[in-house]
Amino acid sequence: MNLGRSILRPYWAPGSGPGQGHLAQSTRIQEWENGVKALRLYWHCLDLGQQEEEETRNWLDELRQLLAQPPTQADLCVSNVPSDISEVFDMELRRCPITPQPMERYLDAIITKLGHSYSDLWKWTPLLVRCLEDSPIALAAKKENPLAEWGIALGLWAVVYAMNNKYIIWHESLHLYTAEDCYCRENPEGPTTCELPGCIMQYAPCEGKVAPWPFLCRKNLDHVRSYRPFA
Numbered sequence: 227m228n229l230g231r232s233i234l235r236p237y238w239a240p241g242s243g244p245g246q247g248h249l250a251q252s253t254r255i256q257e258w259e260n261g262v263k264a265l266r267l268y269w270h271c272l273d274l275g276q277q278e279e280e281e282t283r284n285w286l287d288e289l290r291q292l293l294a295q296p297p298t299q300a301d302l303c304v305s306n307v308p309s310d311i312s313e314v315f316d317m318e319l320r321r322c323p324i325t326p327q328p329m330e331r332y333l334d335a336i337i338t339k340l341g342h343s344y345s346d347l348w349k350w351t352p353l354l355v356r357c358l359e360d361s362p363i364a365l366a367a368k369k370e371n372p373l374a375e376w377g378i379a380l381g382l383w384a385v386v387y388a389m390n391n392k393y394i395i396w397h398e399s400l401h402l403y404t405a406e407d408c409y410c411r412e413n414p415e416g417p418t419t420c421e422l423p424g425c426i427m428q429y430a431p432c433e434g435k436v437a438p439w440p441f442l443c444r445k446n447l448d449h450v451r452s453y454r455p456f457a
């Protein structure tokens with residue numbers, strides 16, 4: 227599930243004028259132009275046990291290994307949200323109001339509050355949060371979009387609340403690199419809307435339904451391959 231991608235997090239960098247934001251962005255552009263074409267991703271588990279945490283780490287590492295292969299040959303750099311802010315981050319995530327709202331704005335506002343703790347690089351990096359299905363952010367996501375039964379991608383945010391399913395984590399993560407859904411909203415359970423029946427961007431991807439790597443259709447391969455972190 228994807229609700230589109232905002233241009234950049236406009237709410238980042240509190241107390242720093244647009245100047246600092248531009249500086250961070252130009253640093254990224256420079257880095258990218260110099261050949262460091264890494265797809266960066268921060269991830270965080272909210273109110274989950276050590277087992278789920280380990281599982282998430284392993285699944286994201288598996289995605290990193292797949293993306294490193296042809297035809298993407300992408301360099302995915304995955305890191306956990308810094309531990310010094312994880313406690314206050316958790317507190318803010320738990321306080322998410324379960325009312326129809328632009329959820330992306332709420333999530334961005336959390337980062338605005340925490341912004342001073344982050345490096346410039348962090349400001350432009352997609353973030354995946356995994357949580358329980360009755361967690362306030364999961365309930366808010368489902369309220370915002372009833373089709374978001376297992377997870378949602380909002381701008382630079384992905385929230386996943388499906389348990390025991392690495393494909394949902396991969397699907398939502400790939401949205402963060404501009405992959406689009408390959409299902410019809412009127413008939414989400416129907417065949418994929420692309421040429422690949424086992425496309426990872428199908429509705430409710432799961433074991434047995436997703437093709438082996440490369441599980442991205444042509445359109446989404448193009449999207450991921452042409453992804454730039456600052457556009």
Ligand SMILES: [Zn+2]
Binds near residue numbers: 227228401406407427
């Ligand atoms: Zn999706």
Ligand SMILES: [Zn+2]
Binds near residue numbers: 420428442443
């Ligand atoms: Zn597809």
